[in-house]
Amino acid sequence: xxxxxxxxxxxxxxxxxxxxxxxxxxxxxxxxxxxxxxxxxxxxxxxxxxxxxxxxxxxxxxxxxxxxxxxxxxxxxxxxxxxxxxxxxxxxxxxxxxxxxxxxxxxxxxxxxxxxxxxxxxxxxxxxxxxxxxxxxxxxxxxxxxxxxxxxxxxxxxxxxxxxxxxxxxxxxxxxxxxxxxxxxxxxxxxxxxxxxxxxxxxxxxxxxxxxxxxxxxxxxxxxxxxxxxxxxxxxxxxxxxxxxxxxxxxxxx
Numbered sequence: 631x632x633x634x635x636x637x638x639x640x641x642x643x644x645x646x647x648x649x650x651x652x653x654x655x656x657x658x659x660x661x662x663x664x665x666x667x668x669x670x671x672x673x674x675x676x677x678x679x680x681x682x683x684x685x686x687x688x689x690x691x692x693x694x695x696x697x698x699x700x701x702x703x704x705x706x707x708x709x710x711x712x713x714x715x716x717x718x719x720x721x722x723x724x725x726x727x728x729x730x731x732x733x734x735x736x737x738x739x740x741x742x743x744x745x746x747x748x749x750x751x752x753x754x755x756x757x758x759x760x761x762x763x764x765x766x767x768x769x770x771x772x773x774x775x776x777x778x779x780x781x782x783x784x785x786x787x788x789x790x791x792x793x794x795x796x797x798x799x800x801x802x803x804x805x806x807x808x809x810x811x812x813x814x815x816x817x818x819x820x821x822x823x824x825x826x827x828x829x830x831x832x833x834x835x836x837x838x839x840x841x842x843x844x845x846x847x848x849x850x851x852x853x854x855x856x857x858x859x860x861x862x863x864x865x866x867x868x869x870x871x872x873x874x875x876x877x878x879x880x881x882x883x884x
Contacts, residue, residue: 632855633648634879636872637687637827637862643679649873653684655860658725659691663712676720684718685825685858686725687769692731696751697778699736699742707754714758724825724858726800728769730776744778745788752792759796767800767825772808780855784804786822798824802862804833807841813849820853828879829863835871836861837878847882859883 633652636642643654662668676683686860694709695701727733734804735744755766764793768785779785785799799822806813816823859879865871 632857632859632883634876635858635860637682639861640679640683641674643676643681647681650876651681653682653858654679655685655687656683658686658713659688661716663709663716674774683720684722685726685860686722687726687728689713689725689727690729690732694732696732697735697747700738701747708753710754710758711741713764714764717764719763722764724765724767726767726769728771730771733776733778735777748778748788749791751796752788756792756794756796764796766797766822769800769802770805772805781811782819786819789822798822800825800827801847802827803841804829813842813845816849817853820855823853823855825857826855826859827862828859829861833863835863835865835875837875843882
């Protein structure tokens, strides 16, 4: 059975619980994993969250590069190890790897070389996630935000290169719409989907625009997807927009 969450800061966990959401999705970078003292101060709010922190996004802070000539392998691997430990402590089941600024291929850097670096990264993550119960979901981003992995199929392609249980793909309705990606990709890649992100026209709340939700939901159901579904969008009036979107999603997924 699908569970519904929202991408918000941990300070909004109580609000999401009151509104009836199943979980919250937070930014991993906000845990300040490279600053031991800050991390110790921040961790309790996640451990004691009134609602499960089942997923994390923004895997890397923007100054950590994972492709290109500036990759610091030692720093990346140390960060990944700390991330795996933190995710397991909090009890998350999904970590989203979007991080466009970290993974963008610098001008003049060979595509093939960047792809090899990214596969190495995925293998390091798979090593650290082993036994934690956490799955990494590779997030395709539209071409305005990333110059590598711009479709669900491309994300799944990299997951297949690693071919390890902890590495899977993600489908983000906003990025799919921006790239005009066919919705049947949800069915074609059904065995590799580990997470879903939602939005609507203008990257606003689900149910407020013209995204073809009936087709999206029908394809996800046909794919047999029963995992987490998070909303990631712009919100101007959370007290009204969040409960309205939750009602909309539950109706669509009935």
